Amino acid sequence: MADREIICIGCPMGCTLNVTVRDQQVARVRGNVCSRGAQYAKDEVLNPKRMVTSLIAVQGREEPLSVRTEKPIPKNLIFDCLREIRKAPVTLPVAIGDVIVKNVLDTQVNIIATRDLA
């Protein structure tokens, strides 16, 4: 049994969560203001995830295309994900919300455009 203190990034409140881990399971979470915090604590201990936002250089354009993961992906895949984003081909025009990479790294998560670029 071990206690861990983690800071919830679920929202800007930044609650300090006190997590009790027993047998590789989250036994108890304290300090969360809302239920999202309890879920975050579980994910953060067992399988930490992050949203990834980045840029893709577009041929012949000065302005890059900004993109993000549709949902958080496992934290340990961030840099692999960034590599996938960097080499993704982009055909203009792109509209906000367009899928740029499908199912990135088999995470079941798409990379989508966060702006229009014509």
Next chain:
Amino acid sequence: MDERKETTQKPAADTPCLAPGSGRDIEAELQPPVDQVDLVVIGGGPAGLAAAVSAWDAGCRSLLIIERDDRLGGILNQCIHNGFGIFRFNEELTGPEYASRYIEEVKRRGIPYLCSTMALELTQDKRVIVVSPKIGLKQIQAGAVILAMGCRERPRGALGIPGTRCAGIMTTGTAQRLSNLEGYMPGRRIVILGSGDIGLIMARRMTFEGAQVLACLEIMPYSSGLTRNVVQCLQDFDIPLMLNHTVIDIHGKERLEGVTIAGVNPDTRAVLPETARRIDCDTLLLSVGLIPENELSRQAGVTLADSTRGPVVDQYLATEIPGIYACGNVLHVHDLVDEVSAESHRAGQAAVRWLEAEKKGLITRAVLKHHAVPVIEGKGVRGVVPQFIEIGQPDAGLDVKDKWRVGFRTDGVYKGGAVVVKADQKQILRQKKLIMTPGEMVLLDLDPAKLADDALKALTIEIEGEAEHG
């Protein structure tokens, strides 16, 4: 979002030259010249957009947004990270996505706007002089004005760091613009001075785009950014956050080659020379505070508050000049765009109520300075907004039943403290807080019913408890 109501109303016939139609940039239509507009919104960032949407929904049909950039959206266009809209839309959006939701609302209503147009001058009687490359100089007589110009970063000059003036030193906002909108990497080996949100966000951005961020230095004993940003921008990537540290020298001829950093005494902030050491780097990003952009406000004679550097306002976001309102970062620097939007919706509504009252001849100077109660910054409290509470103006139709929102920052980190509000000597509110830090604005909603007292002289807000750092 309740402001999303579809509006089917036809434009009012008496709208001079500015008949709204199918939401658009009206640059091409400015013949004959626009000269009279009920409401001019200066700034097309999230504050200006929300204020305009609410003004429209409150019935205003003669309005215009002025934006000096070539597009609407303000600073959000370059904030490509996620973290926007959790409260407003219950979704975690990036800056451009959040902006586009509001831009759509503006377009759907047919609210006219002018981009690449700068408001150069504002007078006390609400004449706005604007300039753009295409339409040249133009004067607009406004009935009411909403100031929504946002803020800008403190430049290096304001800091007084010694050393050479070489390339590779810039504000984090400039670096953000270069990387996210113009497609240039500012450098490869980067040191960041200041741990405000922009500094933290840029530490991660530079790491993501292939640079090495060597350290983030903070002269104060705590980060002035949101905790979540310290976690997900620095800790996630093992970037050291060096509290009580600053840059004391800069090295390099044409391009930056390194900086000398040193610790400071946490109480006096005096440099501790024995801790000085050099870090080799090609780029120094400065994230050392934001200043509301109030040149126009000053010109118009709007009183500014020392502690916020923004206009002095009442709870309706009215400045001391009748008919001039302020909202967003020009008023006080916000942490969250969601709160900027909420505040700006209130400003838009209030400006329209004022316009209506004025048209009915209900606004007189006597009514205006009727009963303004100062909100005093007590122990531990800084940068309170509003600075005045206007008690009861039912005759002018200016009174609303909503709660009155008050925002401020604490002067240090308080754990297990409480916020206390006193009406003269009487405590009217006490809220316990697990933690209060200068990096996160404290918001209170005051109940007007408890304050409608003609004898009230002052409201005082203070913090109970001891600060961990002063």
